[in-house]
Amino acid sequence: MAKSLGPVKRKFSPWTDPSAVPFIRFENITKRFGDFTAVDNLTLDIYEREFFSLLGPSGCGKTTLMRMLAGFEEPTEGRILLQGKDISGVPPYRRPTNMMFQSYALFPHMTVEKNIAFGLEQDNLPKGEIATRVEEMLKLVKLEQFAKRKPNQLSGGQRQRVALARSLAKRPKVLLLDEPLGALDKKLREETQFELMDLQTKLGLTFLIVTHDQEEAMTVSDRIAVMDKGLIMQVATPAEIYEAPNSRYVADFIGDINILEGTVASTDSALGAPGTVRIDCDGIAVSVEQECQAVVGDKVAFAVRPEKVRIAPDQPAVTSVNAVYGEVWDIGYLGDFSVFLVKLADGRVVRAAQANVSRLVDRPITFGDMVWLTWPLDAGLVLTR
Amino acid sequence: MASVSETHPANKPSPARWLVVAVPYLWLLLFFVAPFLIIFKISLSETAIAMPPYTPLFDGFGAIGDFVSELDFDNYLFLTDDPLYIEAYLSSLRIAVISTFLLLLIGYPMALAMARAPTMLRPTLVMLVILPFWTSFLIRVYAWIGILKPDGLLTLLFQSVGLFGADDQVQIFRTDYAVFIGIVYSYLPFMVLPLYSALEKMDNTLLEAASDLGCPPWKAFWKITFPLSLPGVIAGSMICFIPITGEFVIPDLLGGADTLMIGKTLWTEFFGNRDWPLASAVAVILLIMLVVPIMIFQNQQKKVA
Numbered sequence: 001m002a003k004s005l006g007p008v009k010r011k012f013s014p015w016t017d018p019s020a021v022p023f024i025r026f027e028n029i030t031k032r033f034g035d036f037t038a039v040d041n042l043t044l045d046i047y048e049r050e051f052f053s054l055l056g057p058s059g060c061g062k063t064t065l066m067r068m069l070a071g072f073e074e075p076t077e078g079r080i081l082l083q084g085k086d087i088s089g090v091p092p093y094r095r096p097t098n099m100m101f102q103s104y105a106l107f108p109h110m111t112v113e114k115n116i117a118f119g120l121e122q123d124n125l126p127k128g129e130i131a132t133r134v135e136e137m138l139k140l141v142k143l144e145q146f147a148k149r150k151p152n153q154l155s156g157g158q159r160q161r162v163a164l165a166r167s168l169a170k171r172p173k174v175l176l177l178d179e180p181l182g183a184l185d186k187k188l189r190e191e192t193q194f195e196l197m198d199l200q201t202k203l204g205l206t207f208l209i210v211t212h213d214q215e216e217a218m219t220v221s222d223r224i225a226v227m228d229k230g231l232i233m234q235v236a237t238p239a240e241i242y243e244a245p246n247s248r249y250v251a252d253f254i255g256d257i258n259i260l261e262g263t264v265a266s267t268d269s270a271l272g273a274p275g276t277v278r279i280d281c282d283g284i285a286v287s288v289e290q291e292c293q294a295v296v297g298d299k300v301a302f303a304v305r306p307e308k309v310r311i312a313p314d315q316p317a318v319t320s321v322n323a324v325y326g327e328v329w330d331i332g333y334l335g336d337f338s339v340f341l342v343k344l345a346d347g348r349v350v351r352a353a354q355a356n357v358s359r360l361v362d363r364p365i366t367f368g369d370m371v372w373l374t375w376p377l378d379a380g381l382v383l384t385r
Numbered sequence: 386m387a388s389v390s391e392t393h394p395a396n397k398p399s400p401a402r403w404l405v406v407a408v409p410y411l412w413l414l415l416f417f418v419a420p421f422l423i424i425f426k427i428s429l430s431e432t433a434i435a436m437p438p439y440t441p442l443f444d445g446f447g448a449i450g451d452f453v454s455e456l457d458f459d460n461y462l463f464l465t466d467d468p469l470y471i472e473a474y475l476s477s478l479r480i481a482v483i484s485t486f487l488l489l490l491i492g493y494p495m496a497l498a499m500a501r502a503p504t505m506l507r508p509t510l511v512m513l514v515i516l517p518f519w520t521s522f523l524i525r526v527y528a529w530i531g532i533l534k535p536d537g538l539l540t541l542l543f544q545s546v547g548l549f550g551a552d553d554q555v556q557i558f559r560t561d562y563a564v565f566i567g568i569v570y571s572y573l574p575f576m577v578l579p580l581y582s583a584l585e586k587m588d589n590t591l592l593e594a595a596s597d598l599g600c601p602p603w604k605a606f607w608k609i610t611f612p613l614s615l616p617g618v619i620a621g622s623m624i625c626f627i628p629i630t631g632e633f634v635i636p637d638l639l640g641g642a643d644t645l646m647i648g649k650t651l652w653t654e655f656f657g658n659r660d661w662p663l664a665s666a667v668a669v670i671l672l673i674m675l676v677v678p679i680m681i682f683q684n685q686q687k688k689v690a
Binding site for chain 1: 588590591593594595596597598599600601604608609612613
């Protein structure tokens with residue numbers, strides 16, 4: 001069934017253009033609640049038409065950052081610029097941002113129609129225009145036949161659509177989404193993620209989404225900011241965050257990864273120039289091709305994603321480097337993938353994932369098998385932070 | 386399979402369940418329905434100078450024929466004849482409506498402030514609202530006499546701050562104003578508590594959402610907060626309006642000779658004139674008058690549930 005998916009996602013990377021003017025700029029923002037520092041001297045640029053995610057565990061300051069942009073909280077220090085203008089002190093009802101709340105915050109005493117019209121009525125638009133706009137929004141979220149219902153007569157997914165329509169009705173410059181899909185089941189969530197992306201492209205708006213679901217952030221975003229304890233750990237595209245995390249924290253937070261602690265044995269990589277870095281991880285010799293500023297003797301971590309680790313019962317040609325030998329300790333069958341947990345002689349566990357490309361009922365590798373795990377030079381990463 | 390629902394404990398009332406349901410009904414039957422029937426019966430009698438001061442017209446079911454033929458609606462007719470009673474009813478309603486409005490005006494901001502107060506402070510604030518109940522209602526109304534009477538505390542206060550000369554006195558006591566002050570003071574907790582419970586339940590993100598959509602706080606109050614607190618407004622208004630209409634103590638102690646309230650009229654008929662049948666008729670009419678707002682209240686409660 002060919003379903004209309006809207007325009008093809010365009011190549012979009014204003015953050016690589018030094019002349020591009022950021023749409024939203026958080027400048028040295030600090031927010032304290034009593035003794036607790038929720039956001040710590042944070043600077044961040046977001047560009048027009050960007051789908052930007054703030055990703056992090058609960059309590060990392062991502063929601064606080066968003067609420068400061070909406071105007072519900074004022075920064076303790078620093079300032080927020082929207083299109084170059086300082087918006088500190090502007091009350092929420094005068095900001096050109098609209099928010100979709102985690103709890104949806106639909107007005108229970110108003111019908112779906114009234115909820116969507118609420119923002120437009122505040123602008124004193126003519127009645128006819130409001131009606132047209134509401135109709136347009138209802139069509140956009142496919143809720144035409146529910147216009148006269150009250151929120152408590154709707155399902156969770158329908159409420160979420162009403163909340164989205166209400167926040168989009170005023171055509172805000174920036175749409176803020178606070179854990180928007182948290183209450184939906186997995187299937188509906190995935191569907192809605194694609195719909196959100198489609199909408200964002202179609203309407204040409206800037207979306208800022210707060211989420212703790214890394215899959216969601218990866219799916220929808222142009223760029224992701226990974227946050228921890230009020231600090232931004234890394235800002236990059238989903239692919240960069242996944243393939244080139246800049247720290248143990250980011251590597252561990254996004255997806256599944258093997259991390260082996262070690263020391264640099266030799267390196268011919270210099271600043272700005274990739275080279276081969278050899279690391280000794282307590283008896284496992286690892287070699288990585290990467291640009292790396294670490295010098296010999298530095299404590300670093302070697303990280304490799306399970307799907308980049310090859311698992312085989314046969315001994316590889318080279319066993320001295322990028323290869324470990326161990327016993328299959330556990331197998332996680334995920335349908336599309338199987339994850340093998342391999343226990344090394346010294347007790348460490350290394351994970352390898354294998355795509356289940358054929359419908360083999362008896363997989364050749366099973367519990368207790370002795371296997372070799374190998375990975376190429378460019379599969380792993382050296383993490384210095 | 387069909388027996389599943391029949392054997393379900395919720396569908397088969399046990400004796401204990403019956404008892405739990407029966408107790409409040411029994412209570413109502415004994416202390417409301419039975420007395421009401423007695424009053425109703427008295428209201429259909431004739432006055433007599435005797436002990437008790439009425440002639441019974443209904444003696445057992447054997448005399449139903451006689452009873453119907455001799456039923457005496459004179460008392461009810463008399464109530465429509467004498468403008469005093471109609472005026473007393475209307476005046477009671479007027480005082481109750483104005484008082485309820487004043488109570489809303491004062492109680493709503495109080496309840497709102499309580500609901501918006503820090504969570505830690507709220508139990509203390511609720512306690513403070515309930516605190517007056519620790520003193521007898523009658524004593525509190527007497528205390529107002531001490532405050533409002535011409536040589537009372539209020540006069541002294543005004544004189545001491547220089548607002549009043551030595552000969553000026555506050556002329557509130559024994560007027561309708563004193564009645565309003567007494568009623569508003571006495572019934573305020575009954576207005577504040579239902580309002581507070583309605584406002585406290587409200588989700589604050591609704592106001593954030595309104596603000597986010599361009600609605601300034603003062604407008605959001607009328608668009609969001611007030612409509613959502615309506616069940617509390619109606620509950621509080623009914624709980625105050627109904628007893629205020631029949632209020633006797635406050636107009637008797639604080640009101641003047643011209644303060645006309647049906648509760649006072651009732652008392653005068655019963656104890657002053659010893660006209661039990663007429664007094665009973667007054668009470669029956671009052672009850673019927675109040676049943677209407679009670680039914681509105683019940684209906685509203687059902688809608689909320």
